Amino acid sequence: MSRLIIVSNRVAPISEGGPAAGGLAVGVYDALKETGGMWFGWSGDVLTSGQPQIALEERGPVTFATIGLLRRDYDQYYRGFSNATLWPAFHYRADLVQYDRHEYEGYSRVNAWLAQQLVPLLREDDVIWVHDYHLIPFAQALRAAGVKNRIGFFLHIPFPASQVLLAVPPHRELVQALCAFDLLGFQTRPDLRAFCDYIVNEAGGTTAMQPDGLTRIEAFGQTLCAGDYPIGVYPDEIAELARAGERGKPVRTLKATLHGRKVIMSVDRLDYSKGLVERFRAFERLLDHAPAQRNKVSFVQIAPPTRADLHAYQDIRLRLEAESGRINGRYAELDWTPIWYIHRQYERAVLAALFRASNVGYVTPLRDGMNLVAKEYVSAQNPEDPGVLVLSRFAGAAQELSGALIVNPLDIDGMADALSAALSMPLAERLARYQDMMAQLRENNVSVWRDRFMRDLGQVSVRQGVSLPPLERAQG
Structure with missing residues (x-):
């Protein structure tokens, strides 16, 4: 053999x-x-x-x-x-x-x-x-x-x-x-x-x-x-990880800190191909154009370090730190931080549980071969109350996940509109989109x-x- x-x-x-x-x-x-x-x-x-x-x-x-x-x-x-x-x-x-x-x-x-x-x-x-x-x-x-x-x-x-x-x-x-x-x-x-x-x-x-x-x-x-x-991915395995971590300390901490606010979640390696700066600016545009969302939603960006000895990656880290600081300085209140920018790595089980606890998965690379984070986000959702995936058309996953809200990562206003639609999407539509994508993930x-x-x-x-x-x- x-x-x-x-x-x-x-x-x-x-x-x-x-x-x-x-x-x-x-x-x-x-x-x-x-x-x-x-x-x-x-x-x-x-x-x-x-x-x-x-x-x-x-x-x-x-x-x-x-x-x-x-x-x-x-x-x-x-x-x-x-x-x-x-x-x-x-x-x-x-x-x-x-x-x-x-x-x-x-x-x-x-x-x-x-x-x-x-x-x-x-x-x-x-x-x-x-x-x-x-x-x-x-x-x-x-x-x-x-x-x-x-x-x-x-x-x-x-x-x-x-x-x-x-x-x-x-x-x-x-x-x-x-x-x-x-x-x-x-x-x-x-x-x-x-x-x-x-x-x-x-x-x-x-x-x-x-x-x-x-x-x-x-x-x-x-x-x-x-x-x-x-x-x-193995969607059912990820779903089990997410269920197992629902009551874990990271999710409890997140929920306690947010006091019932909605969560937009992104997880990406720190890389210029991921469209992170454009993503931050689209979230800022959401807060600018939809004042009702202020103090109602927080954006969590987890960006583990990668290739830290290359200048291009050092530059993107500095730009993100500057953007998150600028946006938080503009909109933050004593009891609310708009952007949580976290520059560290988490275990798979923790990420799956955090995906499940979030309302929107925000995956908007400028170009990506596939992007398994998009598939993992969908897999981790609560099948009775799933979140919404906002996905770049330039990620390979967009060829399969038709239930996502597909965006152009260079269109800041378009991404802000998609975030607004995701945050207000009724349960029936969220369920239909989730079920369509899960069927695709299980089949392939x-x-x-x-x-x-x-x-x-x-x-x-x-x-x-x-x-x-x-x-x-x-x-x-």
């Missing part, structure tokens, strides 16, 4: 009920627990000297294989090309793209080195699933080392339109590297269309829709397939996401004449 080998930039230190992790970590670990196998990647350690060594840890059916990075590799591969070049470009922020040729060389070098570390751990029939923008050249490096296993790739962030991708100088090399995978997965159909547009109009390749729904791609002398696979949970991708990866290999056994299910 084949094992599943997950490869990602970071192997997250996930524990049951522990701190909330990003969409990649939660989705991947939930998937891997059911099949068993290995999760390989960076440990998070940055070494100043020596030769990094792989550490293996068995945790139930999952083996965690982690390795540290030397400081130069971290600076060039992670801080540099991955997060100063690819992240802003893929989130349509070409104005923030910083490119250094040496950092791209470091990015390519670290991918090749990581691939070399994985090769001795592989078995002949392993199925390899590589995740996200840090590891675009990974399959190319494995192929150069003689690895013939099935290799799939899933991009958790958006794939940009061709004219945006062209802002990255080695764009052609990156797309050529992606064509070394057997199957490419994107969060949404617009992302897939953007990739296919590049293949046809920039790479001179061809694309064709197949009867099975996959897109067959021929480019750079390679043949591969691609599809859209919106990542999900994280297991469905994984199973569709792995099924398609196996079929791609069959079409290429490779016969491999199915994935092994974890025992116990």
Whole structure:
């Protein structure tokens, strides 16, 4: 039986009920627990000297294989090309793209080195699933080392339109590297269309829709397939977490402090792609245009720190602190604070309970691959008295959650109007919207996401004449 080998930039230190992790970590670990196998990647350690060594840890059916990075590799591969070049470009922020040729060389070098570390751990029939923008050249490096296993790739962030991708100088090399995978997965159909547009109009390749729904791609002398696979959550598991935490101290404290006021809740990593400044200003516009809401509602923004050593992230933190202070200074009263801006991380169970206790989920990124917070917010709601989701049209989740109030995160007045509508929405409409979204979340949970991708990866290999056994299910 084949094992599943997950490869990602970071192997997250996930524990049951522990701190909330990003969409990649939660989705991947939930998937891997059911099949068993290995999760390989960076440990998070940055070494100043020596030769990094792989550490293996068995945790139930999952083996965690982690390795540290030397400081130069971290600076060039992670801080540099991955997060100063690819992240802003893929989130349509070409104005923030910083490119250094040496950092791209470091990015390519670290991918090749990581691939070399994985090769001795592989078995002949392993199925390899590589995740996200840090590891675009990974399959190319494995192929150069003689690895013939099935290799799939899933991009958790958006794939940009061709004219945006062209802002990255080695764009052609990156797309050529992606064509070394057997199957490419994107969060949404617009992302897939953007990739296919590049293949046809920039790479001179061809694309064709197949009867099975996959897109067959021929480019750079390679043949591969691609599809859209919106990542999900386990909505009933999140609902149970939320119920269990309803009487916990964080929720009791929130309710006691608010004295019956309504709550607008946001949870985001501190990142310029999340539209946080625009979100604060839309809440200010609500208070400005709807004076009746003053002292009746508070906005809670939880923004855990991320990539704190990058200047762009330091800047966004300073801007948010200034905006929250300015708005609170303008509207606060002795017994009411309009914005609670909290710069720390909470456990998943606490966040689920806070979602359940809030009246509005406020999820308005400028651009996002999926945004699982939107799905977690809906999942956590009280089915008898659910809150309302206000969601950016530029989050991948907007392709599925039609029961949300969809907004343009650049339209400050439009977002303020949506907040007003959410706060005053009657129960019957809230129930209808909630039930519609929960049905969608249950139909396309994280297991469905994984199973569709792995099924398609196996079929791609069959079409290429490779016969491999199915994935092994974890025992116990």
